[in-house]
Amino acid sequence: MAIKLSELFPRLRDLGTVRLVSNNGTVVLEFNTVIEDVSLGPRSWNFNRDGKEFHLYKDKVKAVTFFYGEHPRFKRTLGEIDFLDEAGNVGLMLFLADNADDPANPAVQAMQRLVAEYGERADVEEESAAASAASH
Numbered sequence: 001m002a003i004k005l006s007e008l009f010p011r012l013r014d015l016g017t018v019r020l021v022s023n024n025g026t027v028v029l030e031f032n033t034v035i036e037d038v039s040l041g042p043r044s045w046n047f048n049r050d051g052k053e054f055h056l057y058k059d060k061v062k063a064v065t066f067f068y069g070e071h072p073r074f075k076r077t078l079g080e081i082d083f084l085d086e087a088g089n090v091g092l093m094l095f096l097a098d099n100a101d102d103p104a105n106p107a108v109q110a111m112q113r114l115v116a117e118y119g120e121r122a123d124v125e126e127e128s129a130a131a132s133a134a135s136h
Contacts, residue, residue, distance in 0.1 A: 002123050002125050003064055003124055005040075015096060018095060020032070031052050032097050043057060056092055058126075058127070061085065063084040063123050064081060067081075078095055080093060096108065
């Protein structure tokens, strides 16, 4: 399965508030936010909301993984989306922030739709800034 990030990012808004996590081995950055209005610049996918931002380098993201269920590490139900580099290392993680174990939660339903559509892993298709602008 393949995925265009220009098609994925607008759908992340349906997850409501998510926990955004990035880890570079020295520091872990975490904050809660709603993912919306992500744009593609010359080098990166760009997000800025309420003084919080990320720049996800488009040439570094090679795959996206999707998970919803009982997480083996955290021993609880959660939804998780990981953005992977060429080596399979996670650069950015998104977790459902609220009521991930409630099947009536619209965010859980949105997460389940993503898992059903893309499976556990989807390779990222390259896109130009012009192509992604047309999708917004």
